[in-house]
């Protein structure tokens with residue numbers, strides 16, 4: 001079973017330690033690039049939002065295939081609404097939960113077209129009023145499509161932040177709030193990219209590569225594990 005928190009009663013990283021951790025992450029991990037296009041390579045806010053919705057409980061490769069097939073059929077909310085729920089479900093089948101996701105995509109498009117003039121809101125509150133869009137997807141759209149300095153928190157970022165001791169949170173939304181409040185300002189824009197790459201390459205879910213980790217001297221999870229009898 002994957003461990004998320006550092007499982008100890010000690011404090012998380014101090015502000016100074018946090019700055020050191022982010023500086024090392026910046027040195028070792030790729031940040032935002034000029035070609036960053038949002039989830040599954042979908043650049044505009046509408047596609048970014050729908051791609052995030054498709055990604056729930058789906059592997060990256062399957063989400064990308066579903067998104068590509070769907071946007072080949074309909075690239076705007078108006079065009080999407082012209083498709084039946086059944087057609088959308090059949091098109092996005094690779095990403096799983098396709099009936100529920102198809103229903104939510106139509107609801108999302110309905111609100112966009114009939115209540116928001118076809119425009120994707122540029123605030124978190126506005127985005128989260130759209131059916132199917134929670135904090136994670138709202139932050140991803142704000143970060144990728146509107147270039148806001150926000151550390152969007154997915155499963156990788158949540159795991160890494162809480163193991164390392166950057167945060168001490170039970171949910172991804174709490175992690176997002178704590179990173180927004182405590183991570184250095186200069187780390188907010190690219191922090192998502194550094195943490196997600198680190199979570200995929202080093203601090204992986206089941207067997208984190210602690211032996212060769214450049215953050216092990218700071219890591220609360222590592223310290224807690226080493227102190228076990």
Ligand code: SF4
Nearest residue numbers: 203208210213216219
């Ligand atoms: S030492 Fe590194 S790889 Fe191991 S849990 Fe801590 S951050 Fe993750």
